[in-house]
Amino acid sequence: MKVLLLEDDVATRDYLERALVGAGHTVEACTNGHDAIRLGLAGDHAVLILDRMVPGIDGLGVLKHLRGAGIRVPALFLTAIDGVHDRVEGLDAGADDYLVKPFAAIELIARVNALLRRQPTDDVVTILRVADLEVDLITRGVSRAGQAIDLQPQEFKLLEYLMRHAGEIVTRSMLHEHVWSFHFDPQTNVIESNMSRLRSKIDRGFDFDLIHTVRGLGYRFDAHS
Amino acid sequence: MPIPDRYWLNGFRSGAFRFALLLAMAFAASATLLLLVVERSVSHYAEEATEGGLTSEAAILQAEDREHGRNGLLRAIDLHRRAGGDDAFQYRLIDHAGQMLVNDFGSSPVRLGWGSAVVPEDRTGPGARSEMFKSLGVRLADGSVLVVATDTYDIDDLRSRLDRFTILAGIGITVFALAGGYLAGGLFMRRLDRVNAAIGRVRAGNVAERLPMIGISPEFNLLSSNLNAMLDQIGALLNGLRQVTTDIAHDLRTPLTRLRQQLETMREHGPAQDYGAGIANAIAQTDEILGIFRALLRIGTLEGGDGRQYFTTVELTELADRVVAAHQPVAEDKGKTLSCDHAAGVEVTGDAELLTQMLVNLIDNAIRHTPAGTHIISRIEHIDGRIVATISDDGPGIPADERANVLTRFYRLDRSRTLPGAGLGMAMAAAIAQLHQVQLDVLDNQPGLRIRLTFPAMPASAG
Numbered sequence: 189m190k191v192l193l194l195e196d197d198v199a200t201r202d203y204l205e206r207a208l209v210g211a212g213h214t215v216e217a218c219t220n221g222h223d224a225i226r227l228g229l230a231g232d233h234a235v236l237i238l239d240r241m242v243p244g245i246d247g248l249g250v251l252k253h254l255r256g257a258g259i260r261v262p263a264l265f266l267t268a269i270d271g272v273h274d275r276v277e278g279l280d281a282g283a284d285d286y287l288v289k290p291f292a293a294i295e296l297i298a299r300v301n302a303l304l305r306r307q308p309t310d311d312v313v314t315i316l317r318v319a320d321l322e323v324d325l326i327t328r329g330v331s332r333a334g335q336a337i338d339l340q341p342q343e344f345k346l347l348e349y350l351m352r353h354a355g356e357i358v359t360r361s362m363l364h365e366h367v368w369s370f371h372f373d374p375q376t377n378v379i380e381s382n383m384s385r386l387r388s389k390i391d392r393g394f395d396f397d398l399i400h401t402v403r404g405l406g407y408r409f410d411a412h413s
Numbered sequence: 414m415p416i417p418d419r420y421w422l423n424g425f426r427s428g429a430f431r432f433a434l435l436l437a438m439a440f441a442a443s444a445t446l447l448l449l450v451v452e453r454s455v456s457h458y459a460e461e462a463t464e465g466g467l468t469s470e471a472a473i474l475q476a477e478d479r480e481h482g483r484n485g486l487l488r489a490i491d492l493h494r495r496a497g498g499d500d501a502f503q504y505r506l507i508d509h510a511g512q513m514l515v516n517d518f519g520s521s522p523v524r525l526g527w528g529s530a531v532v533p534e535d536r537t538g539p540g541a542r543s544e545m546f547k548s549l550g551v552r553l554a555d556g557s558v559l560v561v562a563t564d565t566y567d568i569d570d571l572r573s574r575l576d577r578f579t580i581l582a583g584i585g586i587t588v589f590a591l592a593g594g595y596l597a598g599g600l601f602m603r604r605l606d607r608v609n610a611a612i613g614r615v616r617a618g619n620v621a622e623r624l625p626m627i628g629i630s631p632e633f634n635l636l637s638s639n640l641n642a643m644l645d646q647i648g649a650l651l652n653g654l655r656q657v658t659t660d661i662a663h664d665l666r667t668p669l670t671r672l673r674q675q676l677e678t679m680r681e682h683g684p685a686q687d688y689g690a691g692i693a694n695a696i697a698q699t700d701e702i703l704g705i706f707r708a709l710l711r712i713g714t715l716e717g718g719d720g721r722q723y724f725t726t727v728e729l730t731e732l733a734d735r736v737v738a739a740h741q742p743v744a745e746d747k748g749k750t751l752s753c754d755h756a757a758g759v760e761v762t763g764d765a766e767l768l769t770q771m772l773v774n775l776i777d778n779a780i781r782h783t784p785a786g787t788h789i790i791s792r793i794e795h796i797d798g799r800i801v802a803t804i805s806d807d808g809p810g811i812p813a814d815e816r817a818n819v820l821t822r823f824y825r826l827d828r829s830r831t832l833p834g835a836g837l838g839m840a841m842a843a844a845i846a847q848l849h850q851v852q853l854d855v856l857d858n859q860p861g862l863r864i865r866l867t868f869p870a871m872p873a874s875a876g
Contacts, residue, residue: 292696
């Protein structure tokens with residue numbers, strides 16, 4: 189997939205470019221807002237990665253311009269600003285995700301993949317299915333191999349998020365943000381404790397595990413280990 | 414500002430001297446005006462008095478002539494002349510035939526009615542001085558002319574004395590004002606120089622130095638004490654900053670030292686060691702350090718009051734329910750119970766994300782610093798019309814003398830030193846509470862710890 193990367197710091201740009209290429213993407217990199225707008229208007233990118241603070245037109249201005257020109261490509265902001273409202277401002281400008289520096293390259297890759305996988309379809313999905321696990325989003329019924337499973341509301345929410353991103357790595361911060369709405373690192377074992385409960389209900393006693401820990405990165409929900 | 418070394422100039426460069434100079438000029442102008450007015454009215458008065466004297470003298474002599482005839486008149490003139498002495502009137506009497514019977518004026522032409530004449534003072538002596546006389550001529554019953562005159566010397570003398578007095582007084586007062594201004598200015602400058610010198614020493618680094626009282630008047634002392642209060646405040650802020658800097662340096666040194674030791678060990682043991690695990694560990698430690706920085710930055714931003722403009726209505730009950738639900742498994746895993754008793758539908762004004770973080774930090778703190786078997790309860794209730802949230806536990810609590818300290822950055826009770834965490838959670842919670850004008854109290858739960866959050870009274874319209 190072709191990715192547009194706007195980042196003015198050379199070291200960071202090289203680091204991110206290597207990581208994205210390593211993850212199988214083609215990268216078009218630029219260092220200022222004017223180039224980003226020129227390249228972005230071509231509209232042939234699968235995702236935009238924009239640093240918010242660059243000389244000239246900043247990331248926010250670039251995205252507003254591109255959105256104004258009808259470019260609907262998913263966009264992700266990179267920023268060194270960690271103010272609560274900078275994120276809100278970024279999302280208001282039309283960004284789909286927001287990543288505060290410093291971050292691990294794998295975090296960026298995971299989020300880019302999540303954006304790429306986002307289905308641009310209007311079909312309302314009511315049943316999620318991965319291998320022999322089935323989740324009905326309307327009745328909130330969960331069953332594995334035909335066996336009904338009783339989940340707490342939070343466990344259900346966690347499972348739904350994992351299943352919607354089946355096969356992808358979801359990082360801890362993605363879980364914090366989307367399952368618990370914690371836009372900060374709570375420094376607590378919220379994920380571990382809830383994940384172990386979910387595991388004991390949907391994996392224990394079944395033929396194979398669906399939840400896999402990816403060491404140092406996060407989790408992957410997959411029928412294949 | 415450099416202080417000039419020509420010290421005697423101090424008086425002149427002061428505002429007091431300039432003010433005195435201005436006053437002296439204003440005085441000179443008003444004295445001149447006063448002089449003109451006084452001189453005019455004095456002259457007018459003296460002139461009237463002279464004219465009155467001449468009129469009555471002429472009238473008396475006319476009456477004398479009428480009643481006693483020519484001889485009576487001459488006798489009266491002679492009598493008046495002798496009685497008047499030096500200040501006597503001057504006379505001239507011309508009979509109807511044009512013969513001068515009496516003449517004190519020499520050849521000066523004098524006539525009927527008002528006039529003036531120049532008369533030598535001493536009609537016999539050499540080098541006689543001339544004098545200005547005012548004269549009044551009247552016709553007598555037989556047609557002869559009588560002229561009476563008196564000198565105007567007294568008026569002129571008075572006028573020049575008045576001029577001299579005013580000029581001397583003006584000069585005296587001006588000199589006095591300027592000297593006073595110079596002295597007062599010097600006094601001001603000396604006092605202010607002391608203050609300026611003290612400020613200079615503060616700026617040079619002697620932050621404990623305080624400004625002396627300026628004296629002179631209460632408002633100057635008020636200025637001094639206000640400046641000193643400001644210095645105290647700056648000093649307190651500086652101390653806080655220094656404390657934080659020291660804390661940061663101290664608390665970051667531990668993880669940085671660990672990181673360094675580990676990297677060194679990896680280098681010494683060479684590839685035989687598990688490089689992968691070592692690097693993963695190093696990255697984790699770096700992340701921890703970055704996390705501390707991020708938390709400090711956020712606390713700093715919050716303490717600066719940034720974000721209040723974005724406040725909205727937040728459903729506190731829903732938010733707290735979510736935080737408690739997320740942490741119930743965490744507490745359970747550590748052998749503790751976390752329960753809640755939240756009043757339904759409570760709303761507050763604030764930032765949802767920050768309030769979430771505040772509750773997470775407080776609950777995390779309660780879970781982290783209590784032994785297994787502890788019960789933790791989160792409550793939201795209305796007390797006396799205020800919204801109050803409490804996080805209570807029945808653990809060991811915090812000694813009364815240490816309760817205030819737990820809200821400061823990096824503070825950790827001795828028994829917690831070995832636990833993970835940077836000691837920033839409570840400081841962050843306190844900063845968020847402060848931003849929301851929420852009163853955060855650290856209380857004794859008897860037994861255990863109770864953190865009480867009292868939200869500000871909402872305006873009635875907000876319900």
